[in-house]
Amino acid sequence: MGKQNKIYLILFALGVFALPLFLRNNYHLMVLNISALNILVVIGLNLLMGFAGQISLGHAAFFGLGAYFSGILTTTFGFPTWPTILLAMAITAGVAFGIGVPTLKLEGHYLVMATLGFNVIIYIVMIQLESLTGGPSGFSGIPRPELGGFIFDSDRKYYYLLWTVSLGALLLSLNLIHSRVGRAMAALRQNEIAARCAGIDTKAYKVKIFVLSAAMASLAGSLYAHYITFISPGTFSFFYSLQVVTMVLVGGIGSLWGSVLGALLLTILPEALHAVKEYNVLVYGLILTGVLVFFPHGLLTGMAGIWRGREKRVAAGMEKTIS
Amino acid sequence: MSLWLQIFQFVLSGLTTGSTYALVAIGFSLIHNATGIVNFAQGEFVMLGGMFMITFHSFLRLPMVLAFVLTIICVAAVGLLLERGPINRARSKEILILVMITVGASISIKGLSMMIWGKNPMTLPPFSGENPLIFLGAAIMPQSLWIFGITLLVVIALSYFFRGTMAGKAMRAVAASRRTALLSGIPVERMILLSFTLSGALGAAAGVILTPITTTSYDVGVMMGLKGFSAAILGGYGSMPGAVVGGLLLGVLESLGAGLISSEYKDAMAFLILLIVLFFKPTGILGKGSFKRV
Numbered sequence: 251m252g253k254q255n256k257i258y259l260i261l262f263a264l265g266v267f268a269l270p271l272f273l274r275n276n277y278h279l280m281v282l283n284i285s286a287l288n289i290l291v292v293i294g295l296n297l298l299m300g301f302a303g304q305i306s307l308g309h310a311a312f313f314g315l316g317a318y319f320s321g322i323l324t325t326t327f328g329f330p331t332w333p334t335i336l337l338a339m340a341i342t343a344g345v346a347f348g349i350g351v352p353t354l355k356l357e358g359h360y361l362v363m364a365t366l367g368f369n370v371i372i373y374i375v376m377i378q379l380e381s382l383t384g385g386p387s388g389f390s391g392i393p394r395p396e397l398g399g400f401i402f403d404s405d406r407k408y409y410y411l412l413w414t415v416s417l418g419a420l421l422l423s424l425n426l427i428h429s430r431v432g433r434a435m436a437a438l439r440q441n442e443i444a445a446r447c448a449g450i451d452t453k454a455y456k457v458k459i460f461v462l463s464a465a466m467a468s469l470a471g472s473l474y475a476h477y478i479t480f481i482s483p484g485t486f487s488f489f490y491s492l493q494v495v496t497m498v499l500v501g502g503i504g505s506l507w508g509s510v511l512g513a514l515l516l517t518i519l520p521e522a523l524h525a526v527k528e529y530n531v532l533v534y535g536l537i538l539t540g541v542l543v544f545f546p547h548g549l550l551t552g553m554a555g556i557w558r559g560r561e562k563r564v565a566a567g568m569e570k571t572i573s
Numbered sequence: 574m575s576l577w578l579q580i581f582q583f584v585l586s587g588l589t590t591g592s593t594y595a596l597v598a599i600g601f602s603l604i605h606n607a608t609g610i611v612n613f614a615q616g617e618f619v620m621l622g623g624m625f626m627i628t629f630h631s632f633l634r635l636p637m638v639l640a641f642v643l644t645i646i647c648v649a650a651v652g653l654l655l656e657r658g659p660i661n662r663a664r665s666k667e668i669l670i671l672v673m674i675t676v677g678a679s680i681s682i683k684g685l686s687m688m689i690w691g692k693n694p695m696t697l698p699p700f701s702g703e704n705p706l707i708f709l710g711a712a713i714m715p716q717s718l719w720i721f722g723i724t725l726l727v728v729i730a731l732s733y734f735f736r737g738t739m740a741g742k743a744m745r746a747v748a749a750s751r752r753t754a755l756l757s758g759i760p761v762e763r764m765i766l767l768s769f770t771l772s773g774a775l776g777a778a779a780g781v782i783l784t785p786i787t788t789t790s791y792d793v794g795v796m797m798g799l800k801g802f803s804a805a806i807l808g809g810y811g812s813m814p815g816a817v818v819g820g821l822l823l824g825v826l827e828s829l830g831a832g833l834i835s836s837e838y839k840d841a842m843a844f845l846i847l848l849i850v851l852f853f854k855p856t857g858i859l860g861k862g863s864f865k866r867v
Binding site for chain 2: 303305307349351352353356360362363364366367368370371374375378488492495499529530531532533534535536537538539540542543544545546547
């Protein structure tokens with residue numbers, strides 16, 4: 251991780267942790283808490299999209315697996331909270347491994363469809379397995395987590411928990427992409443054949459990143475379940491998978507800071523514009539298509555490029571000469 | 574009813590839905606062969622087929638044949654616009670980006686359809702009555718016969734198109750090698766446009782013939798797309814006969830699974846089959862192995 255990133259991260263963390271002092275409204279805190287969860291999912295997804303060059307349209311399912319495993323095991327079976335969260339991550343990682351191994355060894359974009367299918371199946375299971383999951387009406391009464399006698403029972407307390415986890419994930423991910431593993435992944439994204447020739451086991455890396463990314467979504471799901479204390483299948487439908495993919499693309503594939511901004515922007519914006527909620531599906535579809543057509547490297551990088559038009563043209567020229 | 578008769582009945586109904594999966598799978602293959610893209614909006618074409626047909630036939634009271642033709646034209650136009658608009662204008666031609674554009678387009682189409690046609694499921698009357706015919710002791714709906722007939726007609730017409738016409742041969746050339754096709758003077762751009770238009774038409778046909786049996790609503794596209802894709806993988810991705818075999822087989826397996834194991838998890842069958850095929854024989858039943866030149 252470069253020095254610049256370190257400074258940004260420290261400044262960002264200071265800002266994040268100081269912010270609740272100025273917020274009186276619990277609703278605002280809640281929106282920011284959901285943003286923190288989305289950031290966690292989006293960072294994991296961006297590692298997959300930006301560095302393994304693969305798309306998952308099933309992250310809502312991994313998010314949901316975390317939420318349901320945590321919720322059911324702690325509430326119905328009385329498991330302790332924190333070990334259960336880790337257990338849920340391990341199970342979800344195992345499931346992702348099962349999907350990843352057959353699909354990622356192939357050339358092309360089979361993972362997109364496989365994960366989409368998986369999302370649809372998990373959604374059906376959540377609804378059908380009524381005795382365990384509560385079916386379509388959802389599962390309630392999940393306990394708030396506790397740490398050494400301290401109970402996270404308010405939006406404000408949970409804010410610090412969630413943002414600590416999200417910033418921690420951001421720190422680890424920034425470290426990861428600037429490590430040997432990260433450079434191997436960058437090579438893989440640039441040119442898989444060249445990377446393989448350089449001795450990088452590209453298939454193993456793709457599977458590992460996919461598993462890591464699913465585990466991060468599962469962690470977010472568990473924290474979500476313990477935060478809201480009520481979960482229902484609607485939250486984990488294919489549409490959430492699409493939302494997080496859109497957040498990655500708006501922030502820019504491969505840019506972790508972009509992911510943070512993308513997640514914040516697309517979580518807060520719909521809350522601010524209530525009219526948008528009615529046409530949620532259409533709006534997300536149009537944003538997704540528009541960003542991809544006009545700013546394939548992300549809305550934020552694209553916008554920055556327009557403001558600094560000259561630099562962009564130079565960069566484009568360079569890209570052309572390189573390729 | 575004896576078990577064998579029951580199984581026969583499931584196979585018949587499986588072949589019926591399987592025929593429409595085959596049409597969707599052919600649509601996937603057409604676009605994949607021309608561009609290498611997995612077109613996520615394929616399922617939305619099916620949904621639009623049903624919706625336009627309901628609008629023309631049930632609301633505007635147009636005669637069935639005219640409504641059918643108009644529906645095909647409209648949805649083919651949607652396919653054409655998808656290619657002319659987002660796909661063609663995309664700044665980045667990376668496959669990953671293009672695939673995601675079709676995802677975005679599919680969601681936009683879904684959202685727009687929800688605004689136009691509402692959220693309630695809708696249906697069409699069967700083409701010719703609802704009295705089942707008895708065939709070897711099993712009941713067949715007349716609509717199933719229509720589905721078999723129209724699918725067969727479409728498949729025959731398509732094989733003639735690919736073997737016997739200049740445009741069809743040009744499309745096959747593009748599928749074999751885009752660069753070589755371009756060098757021999759084939760207008761590759763126009764062939765890509767044609768593949769999207771044809772896929773739209775195929776999806777529409779599937780939607781029109783299937784709606785009287787299954788009903789339709791704005792959100793059936795994702796599932797139809799997924800099943801068509803699974804069918805295409807099962808048969809061998811990119812192969813036309815493979816798409817037909819894959820579609821029929823998937824329909825039958827799904828129907829048997831729903832009838833003999835559990836109907837709640839019927840939709841899970843397609844996905845399970847997809848994963849199993851990818852695991853053991855990713856080239857599908859009729860697909861050929863491929864080499865990759867570095």
